Amino acid sequence: MVNTFPKILPSFSSLVFIIMFLTVAVAVTTSAKHDSFSHELLFSTELGISQQDEKLTHLHFFFHDIVSGTNQTAVRVAAAPSSETSPTGFGSVVMMDDPLTETADRSSKIVGRAQGMYGSASQSELGLLMVMSFAFTEGEYNGSSLSVLGRNTVESAVREMPIVGGSGVFRFCRGYAQAKTHSIDEMVAVVEYDVYVFHY
Numbered sequence: 001m002v003n004t005f006p007k008i009l010p011s012f013s014s015l016v017f018i019i020m021f022l023t024v025a026v027a028v029t030t031s032a033k034h035d036s037f038s039h040e041l042l043f044s045t046e047l048g049i050s051q052q053d054e055k056l057t058h059l060h061f062f063f064h065d066i067v068s069g070t071n072q073t074a075v076r077v078a079a080a081p082s083s084e085t086s087p088t089g090f091g092s093v094v095m096m097d098d099p100l101t102e103t104a105d106r107s108s109k110i111v112g113r114a115q116g117m118y119g120s121a122s123q124s125e126l127g128l129l130m131v132m133s134f135a136f137t138e139g140e141y142n143g144s145s146l147s148v149l150g151r152n153t154v155e156s157a158v159r160e161m162p163i164v165g166g167s168g169v170f171r172f173c174r175g176y177a178q179a180k181t182h183s184i185d186e187m188v189a190v191v192e193y194d195v196y197v198f199h200y
Helices: 012-035
Strands: 053-066 075-076 093-101 110-120 126-136 146-152 159-167 174-182 188-199
Touching: 053 110, 093 126, 146 174, 159 188
Parallel strands: none
Antiparallel strands: 053 093, 053 188, 075 093, 093 110, 110 126, 126 146, 146 159, 159 174, 174 188
């Protein structure tokens, strides 16, 4: 017997294809809403922050940059061919994991680490570009950090560098760091830091 019923319904395989196509299209549309750029205006109170909660903190510690010896904490990782003949070492880059201590004595209590890098960025003076985090390990600041990005003219009596951000108790912070060379020899530079930050 010949089937005279008109073929207006799609076949089973066509139905499966259509369902799969629609499922993928919906998934792509939904994920695009979550994976694409978005923005919204938030008030600080929505994050539990009030302008009245802002405080200014002063931190004081010593930085030990040990460039040679058995306990070396700063290692040159890159240099230009001309860095060796440059009077300022222009183009050389050093990675560091320097201890931060309570006093200038290297054996005093460690309160954190200065982790990051510095590079010789001046051809005319000893001027470093500092990119580092002060990662604190003691007291109420344990697990929190401050980020420094700035110019350090090493031979100046006092150098000032911006604090560009932080984590932990220093979220949303802003401020500056002042560095003063305490002592320097061919193995170790000890630098005194006074850091002032506004945070919540």
